[in-house]
Every structure is written in C-alpha cells, then in structure tokens.
Amino acid sequence: MKFIRVDMTSKKVRIERVPQKYIGMGGRGLIADLINDEVPARCDPLGPENKLIFAPGLLGGTSLVNTSRIAVGAKSPLTGTIKESNAGGTFGDAAGRLGITAVIIEGRGAGDELFVLRIDERGEPELIQASDLKKKRTYATVVALLDRFGEKNAVVCIGPAGEMGLRAASIQSTDTKARPCRAAGRGGLGAVMGSKQLKAIVMDLRGNVADTLADPAAFELAARDFAKAVRKNPFSRDVMPEFGTAGLIAPVNSLGGFPSYNATKGVFDGWEKISGEAMADMIRKRGGKTTHQGCAKCIIRCSNEFVDKRGKYVTSSLEYETIWSMGGMTGIDSLDVIARLDNLCDDIGIDTMSTGVAVAVAMDAGYKPFGDGAAAIEMVEQIGKGTDFGKILGNGPEEIGRHFGHHRVPVVKGQSISGYDPRAMQGNAVTYATSPMGADHTAGNLICEYVTGKLDPLKVQGQVEASRSSQISMAVVDSIGLCVLASPVLSSPEGAEAFIRAINAKLGSNLKPESLEQMGKRILSAERKFNRKAGFTNKDDRLPRFFYEEPLPPHNTVVNISEEDMDKTLDF
Amino acid sequence: MITITVKLFSTLRKCVPDYDPERGIALDLPSGATVESVLGQLGIPDSKQPFVTCQGRVLKLTDQAPIGGTLHIFQPVAGG
The missing domain is CATH 1.10.569.10 (Aldehyde Ferredoxin Oxidoreductase Protein, subunit A, domain 2)
Incomplete structure (x- = not known):
C-alpha cells in the first residue's frame, strides 16, 4: 500500500505510506476523497493546483477476474466537475501487483519540457526527461517507450491533443499487445496530463508485491465462484x-x-x-479477430x-x-x-x-x-x-x-x-x-x-x-x-455473493450488501460535495x-x- | 393464420439453420399466437434469455404476435 507522489514543479518523486483514512479504498472512491482533500475546488483544471490521480481498483492486482481497470481522476477541464474516467488494458493490474494504491501527479513545471514517469519492477519511480516524444502520436510514443524500457511494460500516455490541452483529450492505455487502444476518454483528463508536462507513465508488468490479502484461501474460493458466475x-x-x-x-x-x-x-x-x-461478419471474412483478450485478467474477451x-x-x-x-x-x-x-x-x-x-x-x-x-x-x-x-x-x-x-x-x-x-x-x-x-x-x-x-x-x-x-x-x-x-x-445472487465475499477476504471485513450501497452513496456524496464547492447547484x-x-x-x-x-x- | 417476419440477432442467429440476416424468417402462425409460441417454433431455448421487440417496444411472452409485424429477437445486453 503506497502512494507515489510526483511533484512536477520541483521534479521530486516520493513514495508515501497510505494514510489510515484511505486504507480499504481504491479507484473512483479513493479519487473522490483525495480530490476533495487536496484540490481546491475552484482551481484552474489546467493549473498547478489540480492533481491527476491514477488509482487501480481495490481488487486490482488480485486474482479476481476482470478487475484490471485503472481509474484516472482530477478536476475536469471539460466539465469543471470532479472526474473519474477509467480504462482497461494492463496498467491497472500492473499497478496493483506493485502494491501501488495511487500515483498522484501534482504541480506544474515551467518551460515546455516533457517527462515520462518510469516505475520499475520493484515499484521504484523515476522521472525522466522525454522531450524527444513531443507531438508524437500515441502508437509511435508506445513503440519508442518500449524500445527504451523493454517490452514488459504497461503504458498510459497522451497524444498531441493532450499536449495541446484540448478539453476532450484522452489518456490512452496499452492492451495486452502493447497497443494504446484503451482509453480513459472522458472529461479531458489527457489535457490535465499535458498541463503537467507528463507524456507517459511506463509501469513494469513483472511486479510481484501486491498488497496482502486478509484471508488468501477465502479470497481464492470467492474469486473462483465469481469467475464461474461470469462464465454462466x-x-x-x-x-x-x-x-x-x-x-x-x-x-x-x-x-x-x-x-x-x-x-x-x-x-x-x-x-x-x-x-x-x-461487424463480426466483416471481421471474420477478412481474417481479423472477433474476440481476443484485450485487458489483463479478462475472461469475457x-x-x-x-x-x-x-x-x-x-x-x-x-x-x-x-x-x-x-x-x-x-x-x-x-x-x-x-x-x-x-x-x-x-x-x-x-x-x-x-x-x-x-x-x-x-x-x-x-x-x-x-x-x-x-x-x-x-x-x-x-x-x-x-x-x-x-x-x-x-x-x-x-x-x-x-x-x-x-x-x-x-x-x-x-x-x-x-x-x-x-x-x-x-x-x-x-x-x-x-x-x-x-x-x-x-x-x-x-x-x-x-x-x-x-x-x-x-x-x-x-x-x-x-x-x-x-x-x-x-x-x-x-x-x-x-x-x-x-x-x-x-x-445474480451467486455473483453478488461471491463479489462481496472477495472484498471481505481482501479487507478482513464483514461487509454486507447494504454496506456496499452505503459505500456507493458515500462516494457520490463526496463527488457532489466537490462540485458544490466548485460552484455547481441543482440547476446544473x-x-x-x-x-x-x-x-x-x-x-x-x-x-x-x-x-x-x-x-x-x-x-x- | 397470420404471417409475421422475424429477425434474429446476436448468437440467436445460430439457432436457425441457414438463417439469412437480410431477409429474416417469414412465419405462418395460428391467429392469436403468442410471442412465447414464436420462440418455441424457432427453437430458441430459455437459457439464451431471449427478449423480443416490435415497433420500438419490448413485448411480453404472453403478448400476441402482431399480424404483419416484424419481431426482433435479442439476447440480454448491458451498457458499455
């Protein structure tokens, strides 16, 4: 459990222990609280006060199927509200397997340099100058980055739209074949990344230091039952x-x-x-693939x-x-x-x-x-x-x-x-x-x-x-x-039951279905609280x-x- | 007797041999035939959880198949 905090103003990178109040949180819920706690609601989304957060879900990096989403959050330059947009691919699972709860990008540098954040197989972060990638499109960016850091990496990156600060800019995430074709598309979060002068994060896929499970045996059973429900x-x-x-x-x-x-x-x-x-008929006729595994841990394909x-x-x-x-x-x-x-x-x-x-x-x-x-x-x-x-x-x-x-x-x-x-x-x-x-x-x-x-x-x-x-x-x-x-x-009753059992086995908790409902309400309320502070009312x-x-x-x-x-x- | 046209989607297309997606299937049914009987006649099993629409509306299994209408039969979908 760790935060990797990257200050783009000073170019300092540090690893922090996750504060107690955020333990047991992940993805969108964690983003809602972090943004409320750390981002001034009326700030310029493309200014130094905004923060860009990458957070795998609570069960990211575990063996539970289809949990490799990476949630990305910030104050949105498109909507002016809080924003969480999530993407598939391999990045979320890689982060979970490195025991990373969140990567927090803050501040903003002067000048027009561009950087890449590299996180190695031990989870050690390093900020690297990468101005040679300026204006590169995402497919070429990924090729250049994997050439430099090796094939066993997941990449999230921006293209020219993010560098230009366009309000519909996405953050692209690599799939299992290292193509940047998965997107955290909504809310213009690519523009926030561009404003931080961060072209990409390159994360090693070989991490093996995921957070411990409270009850590993119970987790494996729950994960097996959940997969069974998905297949059914x-x-x-x-x-x-x-x-x-x-x-x-x-x-x-x-x-x-x-x-x-x-x-x-x-x-x-x-x-x-x-x-x-x-579409399926056309792909089949032409020799393409109507199905394949695009995201880590996916059994739906x-x-x-x-x-x-x-x-x-x-x-x-x-x-x-x-x-x-x-x-x-x-x-x-x-x-x-x-x-x-x-x-x-x-x-x-x-x-x-x-x-x-x-x-x-x-x-x-x-x-x-x-x-x-x-x-x-x-x-x-x-x-x-x-x-x-x-x-x-x-x-x-x-x-x-x-x-x-x-x-x-x-x-x-x-x-x-x-x-x-x-x-x-x-x-x-x-x-x-x-x-x-x-x-x-x-x-x-x-x-x-x-x-x-x-x-x-x-x-x-x-x-x-x-x-x-x-x-x-x-x-x-x-x-x-x-x-x-x-x-x-x-x-389905069996799917819902296995899901909550997996969460409890991860946390050592005794959550009930109604606890999940409370969790959802609390997250939505936190998001609305931020929007209220940013000036939004019911009329919006x-x-x-x-x-x-x-x-x-x-x-x-x-x-x-x-x-x-x-x-x-x-x-x- | 009434005649209806049926169009099948998703994997349900495989339930009928030599299904032609452009033309669909013309079915002759007894007057008053229900949606459920259409599914039965086509051999679409319950395990596929089919649902049926006609003219922009989802039909119940007990609804009568509309004379001269076109039924669309799908499997469940969720958003993404």
Whole structure:
C-alpha cells in the first residue's frame, strides 16, 4: 500500500505510506476523497493546483477476474466537475501487483519540457526527461517507450491533443499487445496530463508485491465462484465474445433510442450495416479477430481486432459508443470509415465520443453534410495537426456549437451524452442530468432494465429510483476496479455473493450488501460535495433545452422527468 | 393464420439453420399466437434469455404476435 507522489514543479518523486483514512479504498472512491482533500475546488483544471490521480481498483492486482481497470481522476477541464474516467488494458493490474494504491501527479513545471514517469519492477519511480516524444502520436510514443524500457511494460500516455490541452483529450492505455487502444476518454483528463508536462507513465508488468490479502484461501474460493458466475451469464458468455459492446447497436435501434444525425432521430437509417452482427461478419471474412483478450485478467474477451480489406490491422477494439458517435451521430454507415476514425482518435489521444458528437454538431450546423466520411476524417486530422478549427473541435461539442452558433448540442455539464437518447430512455436522462461527472455512459445506464422489460423506457414512473440504484452500484464497481461488462453478474445472487465475499477476504471485513450501497452513496456524496464547492447547484443537473422541446422519432417523445424529481435522485 | 417476419440477432442467429440476416424468417402462425409460441417454433431455448421487440417496444411472452409485424429477437445486453 503506497502512494507515489510526483511533484512536477520541483521534479521530486516520493513514495508515501497510505494514510489510515484511505486504507480499504481504491479507484473512483479513493479519487473522490483525495480530490476533495487536496484540490481546491475552484482551481484552474489546467493549473498547478489540480492533481491527476491514477488509482487501480481495490481488487486490482488480485486474482479476481476482470478487475484490471485503472481509474484516472482530477478536476475536469471539460466539465469543471470532479472526474473519474477509467480504462482497461494492463496498467491497472500492473499497478496493483506493485502494491501501488495511487500515483498522484501534482504541480506544474515551467518551460515546455516533457517527462515520462518510469516505475520499475520493484515499484521504484523515476522521472525522466522525454522531450524527444513531443507531438508524437500515441502508437509511435508506445513503440519508442518500449524500445527504451523493454517490452514488459504497461503504458498510459497522451497524444498531441493532450499536449495541446484540448478539453476532450484522452489518456490512452496499452492492451495486452502493447497497443494504446484503451482509453480513459472522458472529461479531458489527457489535457490535465499535458498541463503537467507528463507524456507517459511506463509501469513494469513483472511486479510481484501486491498488497496482502486478509484471508488468501477465502479470497481464492470467492474469486473462483465469481469467475464461474461470469462464465454462466449469457451476456458475458455469449454476446460479448462474439460481438463485444457493438452487440448493443441492434437492440438500441430497435427500441428507437439510438441518437442519430446529431440526435434528431432515434433510429439510424443504415444501422444494420454498422451493427455488431455486420461487424463480426466483416471481421471474420477478412481474417481479423472477433474476440481476443484485450485487458489483463479478462475472461469475457469483448475486444476485437478490426482489419481492412487486405487483413491489415486498423483498430482495436471497435466498440458500441464509437460506432454510435462516429457513425449514428454523423450519419456515416461505413464500418471502415468508423474504424479509421476510431484509430485516428486513439492515435491523436482524443475521446471518440466527444469528438464524434462534435463532428455531428458541426454537420448539423451545415459545415459538412451528414454521412460525409472523408470530411469527418479530415476534420479529426485537423485536431492532430493543431489547426485553429482542429483545436475548436478538440475542445468538444459545446465549443463547436458555440463556434457555429448552433443550438442542438447534446451535452450535460459540457460532456456529450452517450449512445442512448434520453427522450427514448427516460432513466438515462436522469443519469445524464444528475451524475456528478456530466453525461456519461457508465455512470448509471439502464439499457439492461429496458431490454429485459423490467422498466418501460418511455414512462416517467420508476426512472429516478432505477437511475439512483444504478449510479450507486456503478460508484462501487468503479472503486473495486471491476469492468462494467462484468458488472451485470452482480445482479445474480451467486455473483453478488461471491463479489462481496472477495472484498471481505481482501479487507478482513464483514461487509454486507447494504454496506456496499452505503459505500456507493458515500462516494457520490463526496463527488457532489466537490462540485458544490466548485460552484455547481441543482440547476446544473439539467439537460439541454432541445431534449425537453424537440420530440425524437419514432416515439416522438421528449424528456418528461420533472426538475423536482431530478433533484431527488442523489439527495441522500 | 397470420404471417409475421422475424429477425434474429446476436448468437440467436445460430439457432436457425441457414438463417439469412437480410431477409429474416417469414412465419405462418395460428391467429392469436403468442410471442412465447414464436420462440418455441424457432427453437430458441430459455437459457439464451431471449427478449423480443416490435415497433420500438419490448413485448411480453404472453403478448400476441402482431399480424404483419416484424419481431426482433435479442439476447440480454448491458451498457458499455
């Protein structure tokens, strides 16, 4: 259990023992408390007072499957709120196996140098000058870093977008094949990393000093039972390995909730061409991989390797949210173009969701026609080149909407919605509006309740309660380091029971299901406390006007949740 | 008799030999046939936990299959 604290002002790096009050915490929950304790809420997100935190989940580095997420947190330059964005790959597991509770990057240097933080196999950190990596895109950055430090390393890094301080910049994380194709995409945390003049963290994969478990035998049993539950669940067993998250495209369109043409329609005209089924058929025909292990300790294998007509790698993994933002929202019905845009965003180090939505807003404003793939690629290339237009686009949909004077900008607290229209899925409207993170697809997504018929997506009744419950669960999941795609297992009795047993065996505690609920509420309250200090009020927990005024076909509904109900959601 | 069209998604496509994803399947059913009977006729097992939509709505197993309608049949999904 240790913090690695890196002061970019003095360039001093030190290892600290984790203070008692943070013991038993990880990921998003730890970030919520650390940011509250150490970051002045009204600070400039790109200034020296902000801190960038990398924290594996509480069970990161253990043998529990699908717990290799790395949570990244700071005050967001995109939303102005507290932000936790997490990524897959190998970094979170590597950090856990080195007994690292968090890496905290603070301060800011003078001049325009660039640095890399190297953490070796004993967990010893060193800050190294790396100005030769300036303006390098992420794939080339990783090649250069592994050449220098060896292949047995995990890397998190930024691309040109982060170096330029663009507010939609991502932090890219390497997968099991050392490709920077996993992203902590949301909230512009890449810009915070850039402001710290930190290009990358290179962490040794050979660590073997994970924190001790209170009851190792009980932990192994719980981990075995949890893995069994994951393997039994039809979602993680059948759908994910075959189609990945792209398997959502068909059902979401079928429910009329797939925001298309900049959220003016709920069904995309060419959805069968960009569905998970079409993608899988295409990849298989071309000799790519419809499934492989992209993240450490993953047994779900949702990841794919999309290849071009000649069988050459284009991107990994082509996912639902990117196909939606770069396809449905922009009217582009070519998976080849969407895959190219995905790779371009990863390489430049920019969020595919914010960027796709920003492109869609520009198209809706008349800048280019919907469906023009070449124009979309050219627009995103401009971000990488740092042209004036590219910088506006790279600052996200709100900035591009302002630039074009366009009213239809689907964001909450400056962050774009995800691929579920709030007018066709009223509970997701509640989550978008009230999440302390701004609109977000992992904060409390109710698609599972809708497709299984447990909740009518168009009715007001039950939505606030469902959003609240899901937001509480996700706060816990993101603190434990569990992948969101393994989290549906928690709704089965055996999965939930094994999960809590694993936490208790790790901590030597006697937590009950209600204790986890309390944990989730406490995290959300801490995040809201920070936002209050930063100047946010209930009035910020609202969607843009057009979601209340412009009906969405085919259901022709608007958001019907009252302001009073919105305000009750997280009022614990 | 009524006729409906069925489209299958995710791994359910494998439940019907030679399934054509573009055309789907045309089914002739007795009048008043339920969604559950459609699943039975197609041989889709409960273990796949199928759910069925028509015209943007999720149907219950006891709902009647809509005359001339197109049913979409999926497996459960969660967000990500």
